[in-house]
Amino acid sequence: MSPTVTTSSAANGNVSAATAAAAARTADAGTQPVTFAKALNTALADSMALEESVLVFGEDVGVLGGVFRITDGLTKRFGTGRCFDTPLAESGIVGMAIGMAMNGMRPVIEMQFDAFAYPAFEQIASHVAKMHNRTKGKMPLPMVIRIPYAGGIGGVEHHCDSSESYYAHTPGLKVFTPATVRDAYLMLREAIDSPDPVIFMEPKKLYWTKEQVDLEALRLSHETDAVPPTEGRAAIARSGTDATLIAYGPSVSTAMAAAEAAALEGRSLEVIDVRTIVPLDDATICASVRKTGRAVVIAEAPGFASVSSEIVARIQERCFHSLAAPVLRVTGFDTPYPAPKLEKYYLPSVDRILDAVDALQWEEGA
Amino acid sequence: MSPTVTTSSAANGNVSAATAAAAARTADAGTQPVTFAKALNTALADSMALEESVLVFGEDVGVLGGVFRITDGLTKRFGTGRCFDTPLAESGIVGMAIGMAMNGMRPVIEMQFDAFAYPAFEQIASHVAKMHNRTKGKMPLPMVIRIPYAGGIGGVEHHCDSSESYYAHTPGLKVFTPATVRDAYLMLREAIDSPDPVIFMEPKKLYWTKEQVDLEALRLSHETDAVPPTEGRAAIARSGTDATLIAYGPSVSTAMAAAEAAALEGRSLEVIDVRTIVPLDDATICASVRKTGRAVVIAEAPGFASVSSEIVARIQERCFHSLAAPVLRVTGFDTPYPAPKLEKYYLPSVDRILDAVDALQWEEGA
Amino acid sequence: MTTTEPRDAIEQVSSKFGITPEDYMLPARTEIHMLDINGKLHPSGQQGAEPGHEYPLPSPKALVDAYEQLVIGRRVNDQNSALVRQGRMAVYPSSHGQEACQVAAALCLGEDDWMFPTYRDTVAVMAKGVAPMEVMAGFRGDWHSGYDPKQYKVSIQSTPLTTQLLHAVGVAHAAKLRGEDTVVLAMCGDGATSEGDFHEALNFAAVFNLPVIFFVQNNQYAISVPLSQQSVAPSLAHKAVGYGMAGERVDGNDLVALLAVLGRAVRLAREGNGPLLVEAHTYRMQAHTNADDATRYREDSEVQGWIAKDPVTRMRTYLADAGLLPQDTEERIAAHAEAVAKNLRDGMNSENVPDPADLFAHVYSTPTTQMAEQAAMLADELAREEDAK
Amino acid sequence: MTTTEPRDAIEQVSSKFGITPEDYMLPARTEIHMLDINGKLHPSGQQGAEPGHEYPLPSPKALVDAYEQLVIGRRVNDQNSALVRQGRMAVYPSSHGQEACQVAAALCLGEDDWMFPTYRDTVAVMAKGVAPMEVMAGFRGDWHSGYDPKQYKVSIQSTPLTTQLLHAVGVAHAAKLRGEDTVVLAMCGDGATSEGDFHEALNFAAVFNLPVIFFVQNNQYAISVPLSQQSVAPSLAHKAVGYGMAGERVDGNDLVALLAVLGRAVRLAREGNGPLLVEAHTYRMQAHTNADDATRYREDSEVQGWIAKDPVTRMRTYLADAGLLPQDTEERIAAHAEAVAKNLRDGMNSENVPDPADLFAHVYSTPTTQMAEQAAMLADELAREEDAK
Numbered sequence A, B: 001m002s003p004t005v006t007t008s009s010a011a012n013g014n015v016s017a018a019t020a021a022a023a024a025r026t027a028d029a030g031t032q033p034v035t036f037a038k039a040l041n042t043a044l045a046d047s048m049a050l051e052e053s054v055l056v057f058g059e060d061v062g063v064l065g066g067v068f069r070i071t072d073g074l075t076k077r078f079g080t081g082r083c084f085d086t087p088l089a090e091s092g093i094v095g096m097a098i099g100m101a102m103n104g105m106r107p108v109i110e111m112q113f114d115a116f117a118y119p120a121f122e123q124i125a126s127h128v129a130k131m132h133n134r135t136k137g138k139m140p141l142p143m144v145i146r147i148p149y150a151g152g153i154g155g156v157e158h159h160c161d162s163s164e165s166y167y168a169h170t171p172g173l174k175v176f177t178p179a180t181v182r183d184a185y186l187m188l189r190e191a192i193d194s195p196d197p198v199i200f201m202e203p204k205k206l207y208w209t210k211e212q213v214d215l216e217a218l219r220l221s222h223e224t225d226a227v228p229p230t231e232g233r234a235a236i237a238r239s240g241t242d243a244t245l246i247a248y249g250p251s252v253s254t255a256m257a258a259a260e261a262a263a264l265e266g267r268s269l270e271v272i273d274v275r276t277i278v279p280l281d282d283a284t285i286c287a288s289v290r291k292t293g294r295a296v297v298i299a300e301a302p303g304f305a306s307v308s309s310e311i312v313a314r315i316q317e318r319c320f321h322s323l324a325a326p327v328l329r330v331t332g333f334d335t336p337y338p339a340p341k342l343e344k345y346y347l348p349s350v351d352r353i354l355d356a357v358d359a360l361q362w363e364e365g366a
Numbered sequence C, D: 001m002t003t004t005e006p007r008d009a010i011e012q013v014s015s016k017f018g019i020t021p022e023d024y025m026l027p028a029r030t031e032i033h034m035l036d037i038n039g040k041l042h043p044s045g046q047q048g049a050e051p052g053h054e055y056p057l058p059s060p061k062a063l064v065d066a067y068e069q070l071v072i073g074r075r076v077n078d079q080n081s082a083l084v085r086q087g088r089m090a091v092y093p094s095s096h097g098q099e100a101c102q103v104a105a106a107l108c109l110g111e112d113d114w115m116f117p118t119y120r121d122t123v124a125v126m127a128k129g130v131a132p133m134e135v136m137a138g139f140r141g142d143w144h145s146g147y148d149p150k151q152y153k154v155s156i157q158s159t160p161l162t163t164q165l166l167h168a169v170g171v172a173h174a175a176k177l178r179g180e181d182t183v184v185l186a187m188c189g190d191g192a193t194s195e196g197d198f199h200e201a202l203n204f205a206a207v208f209n210l211p212v213i214f215f216v217q218n219n220q221y222a223i224s225v226p227l228s229q230q231s232v233a234p235s236l237a238h239k240a241v242g243y244g245m246a247g248e249r250v251d252g253n254d255l256v257a258l259l260a261v262l263g264r265a266v267r268l269a270r271e272g273n274g275p276l277l278v279e280a281h282t283y284r285m286q287a288h289t290n291a292d293d294a295t296r297y298r299e300d301s302e303v304q305g306w307i308a309k310d311p312v313t314r315m316r317t318y319l320a321d322a323g324l325l326p327q328d329t330e331e332r333i334a335a336h337a338e339a340v341a342k343n344l345r346d347g348m349n350s351e352n353v354p355d356p357a358d359l360f361a362h363v364y365s366t367p368t369t370q371m372a373e374q375a376a377m378l379a380d381e382l383a384r385e386e387d388a389k
């Protein structure tokens, strides 16, 4: 489960082929198997090393290193002034981070699980999202709220929510969600560098997946601007011609597996990894759908009034005459996330994606 | 601004013409100009009078009667045990209401303004929405959370959010939003009677609008089941043949005005008042769009990842081959709600709706 | 139940005790303790209570009954931890070391009284009478909760911290409005006291003068975070003052003291004196859950120090010394505990396959069109899979 | 600033005062008051402080400067209320009657200290130096906030209640981490103390031992809800105890006492003794805002009773009696207040037309593709409208 991301040159017009090749060369040298969790951990450490104002705090992020160990070793390396535990109160954590960002810091805070960010919802919706706008840009809030999200790990209730739509619907927030180990590193660094607040959604089922990457080379690429930003740039995770699968975060690997299975049956599916939900890369998505004429949007969250609805709405608004069939969705059901024994029925599966692809009116279409 | 709602007989197949006529006769007798606010107030009073377990509480709902006077007179009539002020804490209000519903009561609580429901988000998303499901139906939560929402009143920040999408995206909640005085009464009564928790979104700009209604006749109709439920039944607020405008809450009157203006130019627009966002009446919406072949969805909330995205997504999923043009949206921009002097640029306007209708590819289409 | 104006409640009850309201609200200068760590009874004047406010010793029968539950509680904790190790269960947050709190929380309540437990309070939930296999539904991953809260007057074990305290307040409020004399015990941990809902719940309970006992098991840790990083108040019981409520702290490994303190709290609450906050000092002997590694944040020596204070050993010694544990009683209790453990083992070993259709059946009282559509979609998918076999 | 371990801070500071931690945390037995309602100075031993902990009288210069701000503050309140009545302004939550609190809140701070005000604290915001017309941007509906918080070290006036207290904690925490000795004053009302964020802010400040003064203006009402339905604690200052923090209450219509109490609080905080909670007893003389009708929930006689305690009259009498208000001083102050009022009138009367393009310009640091698209859409729409004219 380690999809190779081919960055679409359409979406990244400003990267010269030479730079890309150079980056690829550097990458090959120190490449080794790295987990998604380790990539995030290294991104935090590298950002903290480079910039003193970067602080990490939250519940159990200090000596424990976080329940998923994403902050492992940071307190030891940077001291309790740079990475520390707070009292157990999410609104408090976000609210304090706002004040710190107001006063020159770049806090990177952890919400322990998706549903445990809800106590902070007012601070996020009414302040994090709005401070820059209400002060006409005088008070930017450079801060990152890391949220482990989504399911697939047999978690108990309140530990598996896909909450990205709440944030994506709130103007003023940026919403990032990496799907590969490489992006985990690069996107977190980019989020920390961003002058705007970023909700950084980490698909928790990916924490233990591994990819061959060279973290040191990625660090160099990032710090020398040798890699294009991911913000607003979807990745074409797999090229194809017959239909487009659009996915993000935890669903990208499922979409890739579906594309692989479809290929065996002679159907060529393109897979788009959205990467940043806000801002959304309409251009890459639409270019692909204009090419293929068919699309399926995949997400774990309940479909109703969600990010997946938005992607469908945009595609039909912008590529209507290129569509040979309605854009379909494969999402979580409009039910609360189920108990572990039922999650396999709930989650978008390869079969369900293939069913949706089959339903794209192949007889009548182009 | 008092659109007459003609209930679609398609959506309400189970109402016999005789019953409807009878209701209409009764209605004529005591008809008088009634505000939206008064209709809500009367619905609360009638529910409390009928059923002892109905309780009303929140901030300033007691002796003051609520900042919008929706609870005016209830404490005086029913005593401080039935309608009372709480300490100023929204999570507390919702959390206490949950406990009361667990123990035999039917609380109807008020959040003072849209954005001030956010402190209660965890209680709403993690408990109100889920209690029935997680106990396999053993612990229903009959409760209503009333939320004055949306703009158009020159309000200061945090007082004009259109927050319905957050709730609509949360499985387990029902989301109602009346657009007429008649529906204000009937839908609130229905919400209070519902065995499920209902988020009852009141478009605050409508509070002072008036319609000719007979509240006593409505009470009788409701209590004798002479009117069909609104839950899951959109209303056809105006019949038309050329395109469908789909709106809810504060946007219905704007859509009606646009349809009127379009009629002068010879274009016949059908207007659908969604009424209950959850459950959504796909059938009525799709029947209309299949008939007209064109649709515009209108909502005040930022469009991104919203209820309006969902309606667009569903229409194209279900009526793809009937569509002569992409379904368009006229929504609030993806920005925080602006200060009073700028809200006229932000809100969906008649002109903007007419522009969208004009953009529905009339030349190329059917 | 007398109905008192909330503002007067503290004045009235403190004058009953002949003390100032502030002295009523502030906890006693030290925690209440009745058994020392060797299971010997502290002399009455040395049990921590303010002079004149000593707690009476519970009856021998009450003590032996409580001990029986204590032994069962320990057995339940250890059996469940074993089932997790054997892979029969996904997760179990053990209250090993906190069983005295668990038992006292259940036994202080009358049959119509409600309990609001957390994920860690499985032993208390069972001690209040909920059928063990119904309790286990959540931990085995069948469904989020497996028992009927109304039937047992036990709410679901709450995961979102402290949210349940407000539900407890609501249950008490509803009962009070109907003139019922229900008492509600609302449980949370030391870490949870930092959440905003803790504050709102205590304040609502005080302002509406509701019979709610807030029972905080201060087991010194919130996962890895020690109490010192959670609060710098003299004690968590001191938080009562800010709400105009009485606070008390008690040795949480001393079942006798717990029964005494919670017993009086329930009585005071039932008599209309408003809510109370009780903090029990105890220790989480095992990791937060099986997924946690406690060696990362605490020394083994600290854990060892608490073995000497084990609530089961202390209680057994005391009862044995007092001649209240003849051999047949000990044997009966041990057998009872074994039977409970066997029941858990058997239950967990019998496979239970939840019905996928249930995904849609309980989201609303009656499935909406959307639910019906989605249920049909899944049913169709499963039927096709079945056919393909 | 000395860096003290949070847990030791209370021990250390209380021992400095020679009292127990509990006595340090609990407010003095009564509120602190220096002027009586007739503007006479209470004798030192009768100012409410515990014996040995009397507050020194601020210097004559400090008192006259504060009085000047007090007079301006009253004028600002009344001018703004008039502008609302004249329809020049949509809404203004007046602090009429609370001006002593407003002025003391601003004057107790040093230039690098931060203030976190609410919607009602306009006078305090201006007294801290924010340009009046920048403050008014929000009330006239041009934009949500009109000044640069960094420039003035004054955060935006917060509407979502109590949320700003946490931002104050963050500002103080950042400063402390950099070794700066910034003090932060965080303001809220009596009603706001019931919100969860109040609890979380006080606890975070205490646990991290941050120099934050939580200043509660208890004006007896949260819109229509009286204090008795908000809290049944002996006082709001008593809430300090639950956080291991010191509390004090003060006559909020007594500018002398406010300067003394807040002055000492700021000094203690700056010296590293951690946060403090100060509750001022005052009264909201007017309705909640112009949209509110206070006659629905309180008797006029209650309001009348507070006229006798007016903070401006008391202060003027005291200074005049003390010979600190010669005629030229009085005249200069009156002229200053008039100039401020004229500035407000002129500013509000000059039309300001916000640019619709600003809707999209500040949502993100650099407009996203979506922002640019939507901005272009609006620009196009406006251009077409312009053409149609």
Ligand SMILES: Cc1ncc(C[n+]2csc(CCOP(=O)(O)OP(=O)(O)O)c2C)c(N)n1
Binding pocket: A059, A088, A112, A116, A119, C120, C159, C160, C161, C188, C189, C190, C191, C192, C193, C219, C221, C222, C223, C284, C288
């Ligand atoms: C609102 C919320 N935030 C975070 C969590 C994650 N979490 C689960 S248990 C726990 C620690 C709780 O500590 P404490 O209240 O002391 O209870 P204990 O586990 O020690 O019994 C945390 C942080 C949660 N369940 N809910």
Ligand SMILES: Cc1ncc(C[n+]2csc(CCOP(=O)(O)OP(=O)(O)O)c2C)c(N)n1
Binding pocket: B059, B088, B112, B116, B119, D120, D159, D160, D161, D188, D189, D190, D191, D192, D193, D219, D221, D222, D223, D284, D288
């Ligand atoms: C979170 C939140 N809930 C509700 C409101 C609506 N509201 C505005 S002011 C107010 C009363 C505040 O009372 P208090 O804290 O005593 O301050 P005062 O207005 O008396 O200065 C309320 C309920 C709000 N602004 N924010």
Ligand SMILES: [Mg+2]
Binding pocket: C189, C190, C191, C217, C218, C219, C220, C221, C222, C223
């Ligand atoms: Mg604990």
Ligand SMILES: [Mg+2]
Binding pocket: D189, D190, D191, D217, D218, D219, D220, D221, D222, D223
């Ligand atoms: Mg007030």
